[in-house]
Amino acid sequence: MKVETQRLLDRFSIGASLVCAVHCVAMPVVLAFFPAIASLTGDEHTFHLLLVWLVLPSSLLAATLGCAKHKDVFVLLGIFVGLVLLVGTAYLGHDLLGELGEKVATVAATSLLAVAHWRNYMLCRRRDCEHGEALAS
Numbered sequence: 001m002k003v004e005t006q007r008l009l010d011r012f013s014i015g016a017s018l019v020c021a022v023h024c025v026a027m028p029v030v031l032a033f034f035p036a037i038a039s040l041t042g043d044e045h046t047f048h049l050l051l052v053w054l055v056l057p058s059s060l061l062a063a064t065l066g067c068a069k070h071k072d073v074f075v076l077l078g079i080f081v082g083l084v085l086l087v088g089t090a091y092l093g094h095d096l097l098g099e100l101g102e103k104v105a106t107v108a109a110t111s112l113l114a115v116a117h118w119r120n121y122m123l124c125r126r127r128d129c130e131h132g133e134a135l136a137s
Contacts, residue, residue, distance in 0.1 A: 009062035078116025
């Protein structure tokens with residue numbers, strides 16, 4: 001069960017990171033073509049904080065479960081740096097980096113998180129051969 005939980009959390013964290021990155025990149029384009037959507041969307045800062053608070057616990061738990069097995073320093077470091085950058089950007093990014101800098105830092109953080117979680121997922125998948133193909137999909 002622990003292996004399944006770790007894999008599910010890695011997949012969730014990869015997906016949430018990608019949603020955040022796509023949101024940061026696509027929203028300006030969507031709003032340029034459909035400015036009326038701006039009146040329908042909520043506070044963008046609240047959206048970023050919500051994603052951070054979804055990604056943070058799942059990332060930490062997936063890293064803890066995975067690194068307990070394979071002890072890969074790159075996974076641990078990638079998830080740690082990605083989370084610190086993501087949280088810092090969500091809370092201080094707009095004030096310190098401006099709008100474009102905030103978007104670049106967010107995309108960099110989510111990309112780092114996605115890569116670290118992918119590595120964690122693949123390392124754990126290789127270590128747990130007895131579970132076979134059922135968990136590979």
